[in-house]
Amino acid sequence: MSDALIAEKREDMIAAARAAMDTAYAPYSGFHVGAALLFDDGAIVTGANFENASYGLSLCAETVACASASHSGRRTGLLAVAVLGGMGGAVEAAISPCGRCRQVVNELAALGGTDPLVLCVGADEIVEMRLSVLLPNAFGPKDLSSLRPNV
Ligand code: THU
Numbered sequence: 001m002s003d004a005l006i007a008e009k010r011e012d013m014i015a016a017a018r019a020a021m022d023t024a025y026a027p028y029s030g031f032h033v034g035a036a037l038l039f040d041d042g043a044i045v046t047g048a049n050f051e052n053a054s055y056g057l058s059l060c061a062e063t064v065a066c067a068s069a070s071h072s073g074r075r076t077g078l079l080a081v082a083v084l085g086g087m088g089g090a091v092e093a094a095i096s097p098c099g100r101c102r103q104v105v106n107e108l109a110a111l112g113g114t115d116p117l118v119l120c121v122g123a124d125e126i127v128e129m130r131l132s133v134l135l136p137n138a139f140g141p142k143d144l145s146s147l148r149p150n151v
Pocket of ligand 1: 026029031058059096098
């Protein structure tokens, strides 16, 4: 039961996101972000933001985590995403994934047909919502007839 696994792994996910945040490369914004993805076998894959001197090319933590998951062969079974961040790594307010990251997470979720729970972790609160609430009526793989069978 996926909700039970999310509950069981919730603290592990948050700890993993915090540890990932410590690897953030964010010399331009100073805003460090960590993300953790939970899969249906209990595995957790993490990412941190990776900025670029050409600012607009910076990669967000959630995007790095999704790319890492794909790179390790995980393209199905995404159950939950935890994200946290703050200036210099000091977590205060809960942050939610940016628009681009919502779309990137949607790609990974859609491949396995899940609607992951997103945990936006702040110092004093955790805001939870399904990806479908953060990104309603999403455009995704289902909308393309030209999918190649290499997923
Ligand atoms: N950032 C993330 O890593 N994830 C988000 O969802 C929001 C923003 C990063 C991008 C940039 O490196 C820094 O936070 C400030 O925007």
